[in-house]
Amino acid sequence: xxxxxxxxxxxxxxxxxxxxxxxxxxxxxxxxxxxxxxxxxxxxxxxxxxxxxxxxxxxxxxxxxxxxxxxxxxxxxxxxxxxxxxxxxxxxxxxxxxxxxxxxxxxxxxxxxxxxxxxxxxxxxxxxxxxxxxxxxxxxxxxxxxxxxxxxxxxxxxxxxxxxxxxxxxxxxxxxxxxxxxxxxxxxxxxxxxxxxxxxxxxxxxxxxxxx
Numbered sequence: 303x304x305x306x307x308x309x310x311x312x313x314x315x316x317x318x319x320x321x322x323x324x325x326x327x328x329x330x331x332x333x334x335x336x337x338x339x340x341x342x343x344x345x346x347x348x349x350x351x352x353x354x355x356x357x358x359x360x361x362x363x364x365x366x367x368x369x370x371x372x373x374x375x376x377x378x379x380x381x382x383x384x385x386x387x388x389x390x391x392x393x394x395x396x397x398x399x400x401x402x403x404x405x406x407x408x409x410x411x412x413x414x415x416x417x418x419x420x421x422x423x424x425x426x427x428x429x430x431x432x433x434x435x436x437x438x439x440x441x442x443x444x445x446x447x448x449x450x451x452x453x454x455x456x457x458x459x460x461x462x463x464x465x466x467x468x469x470x471x472x473x474x475x476x477x478x479x480x481x482x483x484x485x486x487x488x489x490x491x492x493x494x495x496x497x498x499x500x501x502x503x504x505x506x507x508x509x510x511x512x513x514x
Contacts, residue, residue, distance in 0.1 A: 316495025327513035331431035344380035410467035440488035
């Protein structure tokens with residue numbers, strides 16, 4: 303019991319302690335969104351960003367995606383356990399065995415989703431405006447998430463595809479840790495440790511309140 307309480311305290315402390323505490327939003331900067339379903343977080347960015355020249359349809363190098371999603375405005379990225387993602391295809395919720403196995407080191411997938419416009423304001427949608435340099439670093443972090451030898455994407459729904467990811471998923475490196483680390487590497491305010499979705503959102507809300 304004592305060990306469990308100490309571990310919980312460690313996780314909560316990691317949520318409250320910020321990385322990049324000096325971060326402030328950039329007026330008229332590039333819009334970036336972090337969205338959550340309460341358990342999982344993803345990063346949503348412009349599909350094409352003219353100031354930095356970032357075009358994600360070119361970066362993904364998949365002709366079928368370029369043809370289908372050329373009129374979309376935003377693209378989302380998530381990262382997670384391959385077995386969990388596979389079991390979730392088609393809106394299914396994985397069983398307890400899949401969830402428990404997700405705590406162990408396992409291969410990963412990158413979830414890519416396409417949006418016709420920016421996410422609508424909601425309690426679990428955080429919007430930030432970041433500088434061009436921060437955006438370039440964010441995009442570099444997102445690109446590094448894909449496996450070096452990328453296999454063809456796998457369809458889940460009409461708007462969702464999966465690519466083989468880099469790194470291993472486990473209990474101490476969760477999807478929310480991935481979101482948090484990706485933001486932190488770009489200089490955005492983030493939690494010291496973020497195993498939970500609320501950990502990521504807490505520090506981003508603090509960033510919004512502290513920005514001019």
